[in-house]
Amino acid sequence: MEPFFLPVTEEEIRKERAKARDLRKTQWWKRRCATGICAYCKTKVNPKELTMDHIVPMIRGGKTTKGNVVPVCKECNNKKRYLLPTEWEEYLERLKNEEI
Numbered sequence: 109m110e111p112f113f114l115p116v117t118e119e120e121i122r123k124e125r126a127k128a129r130d131l132r133k134t135q136w137w138k139r140r141c142a143t144g145i146c147a148y149c150k151t152k153v154n155p156k157e158l159t160m161d162h163i164v165p166m167i168r169g170g171k172t173t174k175g176n177v178v179p180v181c182k183e184c185n186n187k188k189r190y191l192l193p194t195e196w197e198e199y200l201e202r203l204k205n206e207e208i
Contacts, residue, residue: 116167127172128160140179147178148188148196157182165190 131137137160144155158179164170167190180188188196 116169121166124162124166124170124172128162128177131172131174131177132160136174137177137179145179146181146184148180148184148200151181153181155179159185161185161188163193165192168192 141155141158144152144158146153146158147161159182160177161180161184162170162172163176163178166172170176187199191199
């Protein structure tokens with residue numbers, strides 16, 4: 109099944125990226141990263157190595173808001189890419205089942 113994408117213009121993505129840059133500078137974001145724990149895999153990493161992930165990706169209509177971003181390790185962010193939360197959970201579940 110093909111993922112569902114909302115039509116998002118380059119201008120909208122540019123605006124959301126600018127909001128993300130601004131949000132990364134806030135004390136709120138710095139506190140979120142201070143624990144050094146990835147929101148997805150729960151791995152402990154250097155807080156400076158955490159990246160901002162949009163739970164609902166910008167390319168799928170997600171916005172840069174406090175409720176839609178989480179600190180994650182680069183590995184999880186690169187793997188999740190444009191997946192929605194339910195699609196990401198299915199992916200993680202498949203990985204877990206393959207390990208068993």
